[in-house]
Amino acid sequence: xxxxxHDFRDALAAHAEAFGVRLGEAQERRLADYFEMLGRxxxxxxxxxxxxxxxxxxxxxxxSLFALExxxxxxxxxxxxxxxxxxxxxxxxxxxxxxxxxxEASAKKTVxxxxxxxxxxxxxxxxxxxxxxEETTPPQVxxxxxxxxxxxxxxxPRLVExxxxxxxxxxxxxxxxxxxxxxxxxxxxxxxxxxxxxxFLFVVxxxxxx
Numbered sequence: 512x513x514x515x516x517h518d519f520r521d522a523l524a525a526h527a528e529a530f531g532v533r534l535g536e537a538q539e540r541r542l543a544d545y546f547e548m549l550g551r552x553x554x555x556x557x558x559x560x561x562x563x564x565x566x567x568x569x570x571x572x573x574x575s576l577f578a579l580e581x582x583x584x585x586x587x588x589x590x591x592x593x594x595x596x597x598x599x600x601x602x603x604x605x606x607x608x609x610x611x612x613x614x615e616a617s618a619k620k621t622v623x624x625x626x627x628x629x630x631x632x633x634x635x636x637x638x639x640x641x642x643x644x645e646e647t648t649p650p651q652v653x654x655x656x657x658x659x660x661x662x663x664x665x666x667x668p669r670l671v672e673x674x675x676x677x678x679x680x681x682x683x684x685x686x687x688x689x690x691x692x693x694x695x696x697x698x699x700x701x702x703x704x705x706x707x708x709x710x711f712l713f714v715v716x717x718x719x720x721x
Contacts, residue, residue: 515547529705532577579602592657599613650675679716
């Protein structure tokens with residue numbers, strides 16, 4: 512009987528091209544380690560909604576990696592509301608040139624993030640902060656990523672105000688988030704996420720159109 516790890520890796524390989532993602536053997540193996548680890552912790556911490564291995568590979572990991580095209584080489588990231596480490600952890604595994612600061616308000620989820628960073632060999636490139644982002648001084652980064660912030664649309668003005676000047680915002684969401692970005696008058700490019708109906712990666716600049 513095939514195990515969940517094999518199903519996860521098969522889905523990564525089958526769908527990576529659609530997301531413009533190329534992964535080596537070592538990267539696939541580490542992402543499978545991450546999948547297994549998150550699964551063990553998920554029942555206690557509710558890091559992501561329960562899903563099959565193939566769905567996790569596509570809906571969570573490959574969607575996270577879809578942002579890489581918009582992250583220049585050697586960039587540093589601020590991942591806000593990191594939760595189970597999405598999108599930052601897959602991005603760090605796939606791109607050894609990146610560094611990230613992960614912000615998570617839940618102390619228990621922060622424990623998971625630190626354990627995952629250690630297990631995946633990311634301690635030197637992942638800094639994990641247990642705090643609400645708006646209560647911290649923003650780091651000097653090239654990009655701010657956010658995928659699952661609570662009350663995302665309502666929090667967007669605070670996130671924009673907090674983000675370092677010149678940083679690109681890479682935000683995952685649907686119609687409600689798009690409307691919030693438009694209300695802020697920000698310049699942005701919506702990029703449809705492959706194999707989804709209504710999800711987009713919004714590539715947002717800090718220049719206002721009005």
